[in-house]
Structures are given as structure tokens and as C-alpha cells.
Amino acid sequence: MIVRNIKLSGIRYLRITYSLLLLVMFILPFFSDDAYSIIKNTTSHLGAQNSPNAWIMNITFILVGMSCIIEAFLRLKRLWFQRIVLCIFGLSFAFTGIFRHAPIIEGIPFDLMEDKLHSVFASIVGFSFTIFAISTAFIEKKTMLRALAVIAGVTATILSIMMSFLPPYSGIWQRMILVVSFCWLIFMLEGTN
Numbered sequence: 627m628i629v630r631n632i633k634l635s636g637i638r639y640l641r642i643t644y645s646l647l648l649l650v651m652f653i654l655p656f657f658s659d660d661a662y663s664i665i666k667n668t669t670s671h672l673g674a675q676n677s678p679n680a681w682i683m684n685i686t687f688i689l690v691g692m693s694c695i696i697e698a699f700l701r702l703k704r705l706w707f708q709r710i711v712l713c714i715f716g717l718s719f720a721f722t723g724i725f726r727h728a729p730i731i732e733g734i735p736f737d738l739m740e741d742k743l744h745s746v747f748a749s750i751v752g753f754s755f756t757i758f759a760i761s762t763a764f765i766e767k768k769t770m771l772r773a774l775a776v777i778a779g780v781t782a783t784i785l786s787i788m789m790s791f792l793p794p795y796s797g798i799w800q801r802m803i804l805v806v807s808f809c810w811l812i813f814m815l816e817g818t819n
Contacts, residue, residue: 640815643686643693644808650686651801654679661731666793668800670727670748675736677729684723691720694811701815705765711758718750752786755779755807762814771817778810 654672655664657679662671673683694716702709725743728736759779766772785803789796 640693640697640812643690644812647686647690647804647808650683651804654682659730663797664801665795665797667730667797668727668789669804670722670744671730671797673723674727674729675740676734680726684726687723688720690808691716691718691723694719697815708758708761708765711754711761715751715754715758718747718754721747722751752782752803756783759807759810771814774810775814778806781806 651669651672652664655662655667658672659677662677669683669687671677673680673687695713698709698712698716702712722744725740725747727744728738728741756779759775759782763772763775763779766775782803785799785806788799792799
């Protein structure tokens with residue numbers, strides 16, 4: 627009974643932090659730099675160095691990342707590979723809040739090493755999510771759940787590629803990645819025993 631309550635608490639924590647992420651990524655743009663565009667700029671730009679209220683986005687990244695790590699330990703006990711990959715995903719997500727992106731406004735001084743580390747961890751977030759989703763397809767017993775795992779991984783990858791090919795819409799592509807990825811992740815984790 628206690629273990630079941632802990633597992634349910636973990637899912638509630640992930641839901642709460644995901645809800646916070648949604649609120650922050652759609653509301654904080656109104657309280658960020660005037661140059662910020664929800665269509666063009668990513669959530670990393672909301673947490674950029676020397677940006678107003680960046681701490682809100684960065685704390686949100688850290689909380690969401692930590693909730694993923696908690697879920698990995700509570701829900702994926704027998705799935706060691708998926709547990710490791712979800713921990714890498716969560717830790718990298720948290721590090722994107724610790725190491726901040728360069729400012730979106732040119733000419734503002736910033737720490738180049740911090741920006742590079744942010745980019746490295748953001749890339750690890752994308753790769754680890756795709757690996758997690760695709761690897762989950764191999765362990766799912768139901769065909770529909772396998773298909774959803776592959777769809778989540780492929781969708782995140784395609785939308786990431788779209789960010790490179792159509793950068794003026796990077797804010798839209800990235801928000802779509804976050805919505806699809808976390809909706810699937812919560813759905814998948816709720817089904818694990």
C-alpha cells in the first residue's frame with residue numbers, strides 16, 4: 627500500500643511539474659525580453675543569461691528534470707536500461723536550467739562556456755528522450771503501446787529537425803516536442819507496474 631502511494635505521488639509530482647512547464651512556457655514570454663517571440667524563440671531563451679525572470683524558467687527545468695529522475699527510480703525498477711536513460715534525460719533537463727542559454731539580444735555580455743554547456747545538455751535531452759521512447763517500444767507487450775512509443779520518439783526527432791530547417795518557427799516546434807513528449811511519458815509511466 628505504501629509503495630503504491632509513493633508511485634502515485636511520483637506521477638502526481640511529474641504531472642504537477644509538467645503543468646508548471648506548460649504554464650511557464652506559454653505565460654512567461656509576456657514577462658520576458660520585448661524581443662522574445664513565442665513563435666521564434668525556444669524555452670531555453672526564456673531562461674537565457676541576463677533575461678528578465680529567467681530564474682522562473684530555469685527552476686522549472688530543474689524541477690521537471692528531477693521529477694523524471696524520481697519517476698525512473700519509482701516506476702522502472704526492473705527496466706534498468708530505460709531507468710538509466712530516463713535518469714540521463716532528467717539530469718540533462720535539469721542541467722539546461724543550471725547552465726543557461728546566451729541572451730537573445732545581441733551585444734549583451736554572457737558566459738560563452740555556460741551557453742555551450744546548455745547546448746550540450748539540450749542535445750542530450752533530445753537524444754536520450756528518443757532512445758528512451760524507441761527502447762520502450764521493444765519492451766511493450768501491446769502493439770498500440772509499441773506504436774505510441776515509436777510515434778513519440780519519431781515525432782520528437784522530426785520536430786527537432788524542423789527546428790534546424792525552419793528556425794523562424796523554433797518556438798512552435800520545441801513547444802510541440804515538449805507537449806508530445808511529456809504527454810506520452812506520463813501516459814507510459816502510469817502504465818508501468
